[in-house]
Amino acid sequence: MTVSFDASEQLLEQVNQALAAKTPLNIQGGGSKKFLGRVVEGQFLDVRAHRGIVSYDPTELVVTARAGTPLAELEAALDAAGQMLPCEPPHFAEGATVGGMVAAGLSGPRRPWSGSVRDFVLGTRVITGQGKHLRFGGEVMKNVAGYDLSRLMAGSFGCLGVLTEVSLKVLPKPRLVTGLRLEMDLERALLKLAEWGQQPVPISAASHDGKALYLRLEGGEGSVNAARERIGGEDLEGVYWSDLREQRLAFFADPRPLWRLSLPTNTAPVVLPGEQLVDWAGAQRWLKSDASAETVRAIVGEVGGHATCYSAGAVAEPFQPLPEPLLRYHRQLKAQLDPQGIFNPGRMYSEV
Numbered sequence: 104m105t106v107s108f109d110a111s112e113q114l115l116e117q118v119n120q121a122l123a124a125k126t127p128l129n130i131q132g133g134g135s136k137k138f139l140g141r142v143v144e145g146q147f148l149d150v151r152a153h154r155g156i157v158s159y160d161p162t163e164l165v166v167t168a169r170a171g172t173p174l175a176e177l178e179a180a181l182d183a184a185g186q187m188l189p190c191e192p193p194h195f196a197e198g199a200t201v202g203g204m205v206a207a208g209l210s211g212p213r214r215p216w217s218g219s220v221r222d223f224v225l226g227t228r229v230i231t232g233q234g235k236h237l238r239f240g241g242e243v244m245k246n247v248a249g250y251d252l253s254r255l256m257a258g259s260f261g262c263l264g265v266l267t268e269v270s271l272k273v274l275p276k277p278r279l280v281t282g283l284r285l286e287m288d289l290e291r292a293l294l295k296l297a298e299w300g301q302q303p304v305p306i307s308a309a310s311h312d313g314k315a316l317y318l319r320l321e322g323g324e325g326s327v328n329a330a331r332e333r334i335g336g337e338d339l340e341g342v343y344w345s346d347l348r349e350q351r352l353a354f355f356a357d358p359r360p361l362w363r364l365s366l367p368t369n370t371a372p373v374v375l376p377g378e379q380l381v382d383w384a385g386a387q388r389w390l391k392s393d394a395s396a397e398t399v400r401a402i403v404g405e406v407g408g409h410a411t412c413y414s415a416g417a418v419a420e421p422f423q424p425l426p427e428p429l430l431r432y433h434r435q436l437k438a439q440l441d442p443q444g445i446f447n448p449g450r451m452y453s454e455v
Contacts, residue, residue, distance in 0.1 A: 105176055107155025109169070111228075111236060111267050117148060118265060118445075119234045127448050130261035132171055133198030136207045138415040140260055140422065140450045150202055153267055156180055165225060167270040170202025177201055186273045189217035193348045202266045208258025211348040212308035212319070215368075215383045217274075221257035228268035229256060232441035240270065255436070261447040262455065263440045277307070277321035281331055282339030285316045289372050289381065292316040296384045297369045304330050308344055311381040312354065319344055347382065354380045354391065360417040362390040362399055366408035375402055396420070422451050430454060 121128050127145030131137065154171035161184040168177050174194055181187055191211030192204045205227075208220045226240025240253035256266050287295070292311045299306060305326045308319035317339060320327045346352050355361065359377060366373070368386050373379075377392025392399065396410075396418040403410045409423035425433060433455050437444065449455070 105155065105180075107169075108152060109155075110150075110153035110171070111230075114148070114150065114153060114265060114267060115230055115234070115236050118230050121146060121148075121445050122232070122234050122443055125443060125445070127445050128265075130206075130265055130447050132200030132203040132206075133173070133196065135194060135196035135199040136203055136209070139207065139411075139413065141420070141453065143447050143450050145445070145448065148265065150265065150267070151198075151200065154200075157268065159184075161186060164273050164275075165270060166273055167226075167268065168201045169268050170200060170205075170266045172201045174199040174201055174204050181273055182276070185276055187276045188223070188271065189274045190214060190220045190223055191217075191348060192220060193350070195349060201269060205257050205266060205269050206259060206261050212310065212344050212382060215386055216307050219257070221254045223272045224253050224257050224269060225272055226270040227253040227256050227266060229263075230265035230267060232264065232443060232446065236267065238268075260450045262437065262450055264446060279324045279327045280307075280319065280321050281327055282343060283318045283320070283331065283334060283336040284339045285318070285334070285336035286314070287316050289313065292381075293369070293371065293385050299334075300368075300384070304334075306330075306384075308347075309382075309384040310343075310347055311385075312352075313379065317343060347380075352380070354378065354389065357391040359391045359393050360412060360414040362392060363411045363413055364388040364390055364399075364403050364408055365411075366403070366406060370406050370408070373402065373406055373408075375399065400424075420453065425452065 128148045129143040129145040130148045132150050151171040153169045155169050156172060156177065157167040157169060159166040159180060166181065178188065191213040193209055193211055205220060205224060210219045226238065228236065228238045230236050255263060289311050296309055305320050305322035306318055307321040310317045320330050357378065366386055366388060370385060375390055375392065376394040377390050380389040382389065396412065400410050400423065411423060412418045412421040437455050
């Protein structure tokens, strides 16, 4: 059963009260991503009451939903129409919301082949730091006005405004999906992935656990079956990809801090203290390690990457520290959209 309720007036009133009192706000939906980033001290602003799918026309491949809508509810509606969110966003816990999905900007194993959350945001409604409820972008794929400002909300972790509504591009589900497991070391796996990346192979996910390469093939029956025959390996059954996306694999149970390493495409194996799990065909690597943040970031930085700590409280600055020129842009953007600095202050960086 779906529930629809427009609580935008109440949210706007709470924001205006906070602006008048100069009170910081801790914006949150289901709280499934609250472990990411720094702790926010502020009055709790719960967006979950503002929920429901506002409009959905499968023929247009666009859906509009309020920020408090449970992500599972949106995915169920899309699935019933044979469609999906191509970026495959993780939930991490029950109660994950559409607003939290956009605010965190996290994508699943399909991301290198289909795009990120930001790539599918067509328009948003946002309560700004001036106490206004504004609409940016639109509800059609060819809309351009305000497009970039809407996309800024993806991955902003609520630091730029209160997201109340989002319009997203969706896509049909693939006709055939199959998984493969191939015994090979990481170095050879990365070479094969680079080779396949130059060819019309319908790969939609690629992971390596230190022992074997895992592939997901998606598309038409002819192309998937041809690729499966050509690549070989053994059939991969079960829920490997959803377990990887939701961090339910045995690798993630390791009690050591979890790091997400973002690396340039086709980066060779990187020697780091701890255990690694490769995702995104090598562009994303998960690390379980007791090494210091300085050590991890120094090694990753040498190959042009950056590192984010996914374990709450493990390090003082979970997100990769910004160079001064980029930090200046973040401060200027925050000052323009949230001049009093009340929206999730310090969630991403202590200086913003």
